[in-house]
Amino acid sequence: MLPSIILGSIFLIDYNELVGNYLKDVISVKFGTEEELVAFSKGAVGKTFGQLGKSDRLLNLGNKGGLGQFIEESYFGYEINSQARPDFEELGVELKVTPFKRNKNGSLSAKERLVLNIIDYMKEANTEFYSSSFWKKNEKLMLFFYEWIPDVNKEEYPITYTMLHRFSTSDLEVIKKDWETIVSKIRIGKAHEISEGDTNYLGACTKGATKESLRGQPFSNIKAMQRAYSLKQSYMTSLVRQNIYKEKLISFTNANELKSKTLDNILLDKFEPYMGQTDYEIAEKIGVNLNVKSKGFVPELISALLGIKGTKLEKIEEFSKANIQFKTIRLEPNGKPKEHMSFETIKFDELVNEEWENSFIRYRFAETKFLFVIFEYKETVLQNSIRKLYFKGVKLWNMPIETIEKEIKQLWVDLREKLEKSLEIKYIEKGGKLIESNNLPKSGFNGVAHIRPKARDGSDKVLLPDGRRITKQCYWLNNTYIKDILG
């Protein structure tokens, strides 16, 4: 007998008396308490999807949302609910089935953001947070985490962990402000300009079969992309690590502080007292015994200024959940960084096999919030004297969607084209050494980003799809673009 049939009979025995045989009604009163729901859900842990229902049903499901529907039907035995009501209506609990993955270094990450209900721009603009569709539907989430494993059929994915998720008081304050950010864009007739980078934990991601899934909005005639509320991938990764991996995260603020200030302002306020001081002065004040030139100095400075000295930045709860990543910027007296800003080494073999929509570099900029830690040199170099480096402040920044879709896409498209047919690599001998050069997009390409080498030395090369080898290259943001961002 299949497990689903066994489970089915259990609930008929338990609840038959109460509500008769009418399946749909049985379900709606099936769990009298959250504890019952939680206990029943735990029964799925350790089982694969294949073990929870008939596999032909699994195969017939589409990829998107398919596994969630499968659990609803096969494990809980009820019909799909696409209404504004939560799935377990009496308990006000919504069911969500969501994947995580194992990284090369052994850590775990959410595989994707958690997509929630679609935003009805017409209605949502007239509500406040506690009467919003978001809160009504997602206040309590029954989460089923399963492990996504590459090259394995979905029947074999195991359900690893189930939990009833309620937002902590701190998370709730951040999410309320995120919600306000999203809804205020609708209220000023800019639903079409909503972007995921605007918010910290709660996002508004596009949702629709095609890019042509447009909807009307109340305060503008411009049609806006259909969007759904979502919990960001970084937020979901934190949940995975805290609950499955039992990772401890450390917070630099609390719900009380978050009630009166935004996360961004709390951050800025923590750094404010140190503005104008030199790196050495700050190091002395906060008792950091690292050399200011050391690679670990800026992260050490950040955690110390946030009042959680010694905490690795990945372990800071707010950074982890909002995917905030720091970058140090050193400005010349003219306000421009001397150097461009480097990013990851390009994986050419992966790049030629990806689509723009799910490309590495698009995600990289769409889903990272940068904390720029800005220093500046105020004086020119003097003989026998080192230029003093002053702390100028911090800036939270994410790349605008328009820039991602225009300049970053241009770079990606050009890169692909070159890789497919026209990449030139030349070697010129100079002073007894071979200098390699190429025709990949240079710093004059479009004013935003370019490609340049970043390697250990001349022999640190990677294989290209066509079999040639090239010195490791990475993505760079132009220093002029950085200057404009800060401007």
Add this chain to the structure above:
DNA sequence: GCATGATCATGC
């Protein structure tokens, strides 16, 4: 001073 390529230093 900028554009472009090369490579050092550190930390895991």
Add this chain to the structure above:
DNA sequence: GCATGATCATGC
């Protein structure tokens, strides 16, 4: 050994 942040070197 490798990724990443940081910076140097050269030629125009």
